[in-house]
Every structure is written in C-alpha cells, then in structure tokens.
Amino acid sequence: MIALDIDGTLLRTGEPVPEVTVRAVRRVRAAGHHVVLASGRSLVGVLPVARQLGIVRGWVVASNGAVTARLTPEASVGYVLDQVLRFDVGSGGRSRTDGSARGAGRCRGNREWLLGEPPVPT
Secondary structure, three states: OEEEEOEOOOEOOOOOOOHHHHHHHHHHHHOOOOEEEEOOOOHHHHHHHHHHOOOOOEEEEEHHHOEEEEEOOOOOOOEEEEEEOOEOHHHOOOEOOOOOOEOOOEEEOOEEEOOOOOOOOO
16 A cells, blocks of 8 residues: 655645546555545545545545545545544534534635635635
8 A cells, every 4th residue: 555645745735636647546546556536635635636526436535534525436426435533622622523623624626614604715
C-alpha cells in the first residue's frame, strides 16, 4: 500500500495533478500496489484528485483523518463512507456520539469550514 498526501506532495494547491505524477501513480497501481489518498482536505476536495489519478476503486482518508471512504463505482455517488468522526468544537474537541456534534467540514472550491459556521466567501 502506498499512502499519498495531496497538497504539497502530489500537487500544488489549486493546480491539477501533473501528468508525470498521473503516469507514476498508474504505473504503481498497474504493478499491483494499492494507492490511498490521505489529506487534510474534505472528501469533496479529495474526490477530484482521485478522478484525475484514475482512482475509482480503493480508499481515501480525508479531513485530517476524520473521514474514511471506500471509492467504488457501484455506489451512486462513487464512494461509501466507512467512518466519519465528529467533534464538538465547544468541548475541546472531544468526540460526540449522539449525532449533535459539528461535522468534519464542508467545502466550496478550496475553502473549508466547520458545519454550523458561515461559509467563507470565495
């Protein structure tokens, strides 16, 4: 298994994945290695990078580890959530299990914010 960070590793923030990187990832996958994308980005921010790399099946870790998803074209949205950790920001980051905590985040473009906060203008 090869786990790859996105921003500052696979690409520069706001730019597409370089073709040389796309080819390298294709080669290691063709050799039978599993490539897992791991990022501080939200899942919505990781999915376009996975598509650019041709990864439609496998695992991604998003939102600094708070979200784990299995990519699969059989799912209507292209992935199945495996684990989503939620934290109550007001309690010092302690995990909540009653569903009332704020989520890991939402994304518009490259801007992320916690659920319950107003979106950052783009």
